[in-house]
Amino acid sequence: MTQELPTPSAPLKIGTRGSPLALAQAHETRMRLSKAFDLSEDCFEIHVIKTTGDRVLDRPLKEIGGKGLFTREIEDAMLSGEIDIAVHSMKDMPVEQPGGLVLDTYLPREDVRDAFVSPHFDGLQALPEGTKVGTSSLRRKAQVLVKFPRLEVVEFRGNVQTRLKKLEDGVAGCTFLAMAGLNRLGQSEVAKGAIAPEDMLPAVAQGAIGIERRVDDTRVADMLAAIHDGPTGQRLAAERAFLAALDGSCETPIAGLAELEGGSIRLRGEILRPDGSESLEDEATAPIEDGAALGAELANGLLKRAGEGFFDWRA
Ligand SMILES: NCc1[nH]cc(CCC(=O)O)c1CC(=O)O
Numbered sequence: 001m002t003q004e005l006p007t008p009s010a011p012l013k014i015g016t017r018g019s020p021l022a023l024a025q026a027h028e029t030r031m032r033l034s035k036a037f038d039l040s041e042d043c044f045e046i047h048v049i050k051t052t053g054d055r056v057l058d059r060p061l062k063e064i065g066g067k068g069l070f071t072r073e074i075e076d077a078m079l080s081g082e083i084d085i086a087v088h089s090m091k092d093m094p095v096e097q098p099g100g101l102v103l104d105t106y107l108p109r110e111d112v113r114d115a116f117v118s119p120h121f122d123g124l125q126a127l128p129e130g131t132k133v134g135t136s137s138l139r140r141k142a143q144v145l146v147k148f149p150r151l152e153v154v155e156f157r158g159n160v161q162t163r164l165k166k167l168e169d170g171v172a173g174c175t176f177l178a179m180a181g182l183n184r185l186g187q188s189e190v191a192k193g194a195i196a197p198e199d200m201l202p203a204v205a206q207g208a209i210g211i212e213r214r215v216d217d218t219r220v221a222d223m224l225a226a227i228h229d230g231p232t233g234q235r236l237a238a239e240r241a242f243l244a245a246l247d248g249s250c251e252t253p254i255a256g257l258a259e260l261e262g263g264s265i266r267l268r269g270e271i272l273r274p275d276g277s278e279s280l281e282d283e284a285t286a287p288i289e290d291g292a293a294l295g296a297e298l299a300n301g302l303l304k305r306a307g308e309g310f311f312d313w314r315a
Pocket of ligand 1: 089090091092176177178179180181205206207208209
């Protein structure tokens, strides 16, 4: 590398949300960068930025509406030069970034599965009729109702700590969390078990951390290349192309998971109606380098089967 590396007096500024999970992800990024360049950790400065999504806690996300609820303030700070990079959970990120920014660096992916979390029950199969399932995820809600129509789903927002507290208070009998988040927080013991992707296909990009930067910042681009995980990039290329072709956002019940098998990439995808009345699934395999085309193809096949109006509830 020809360009200069950060120093304690001119540190690289890492932007992140302030939740414990976001902070854990920012710290992991700092650790990987300092190791890759043999720099002390004080060459990196973590900046916590509060987003609209963090501020408004009393309403469901879909009511607040708008794009980038958890990212706009962070991306603005990057564009204005207040921070140099931003660390994100990829499953919360739209498929396109604002002009001037690029999101193509991924850390090695964590466990992709959802965790079943409950103080009283051992698994979904064990839940009595009418049990309240707490989740704010339309995907998880629809997936549960497709298989267990006799359960009741209640809105459940907040970070991992808040949700666990709500379970203790009896607001719901169980909830789901990403295994990845629990592992990163050192709280995997909270999970009664990890749910196999066959039973609950995860969200697109679940378990992956992405690092965003300014397009024209070549110094940062060179640094990030050193910590990028290629296989995670290949899997996300397929999954995010699938999401893009479905015009999906975090408000749409869509699931997708790509896995590398030898020289091939296998993509499974699912779209659901939010009330759990219908689910369509498919899978396909292609050479790894054709992942993005595979994602679009799988999405178009599902859209054709779904027909007009499958997503009409959005209006
Ligand atoms: N939407 C919130 C969110 N975004 C990323 C994660 C977990 C970490 C990950 O999937 O990388 C979570 C919490 C959860 O689903 O339990």
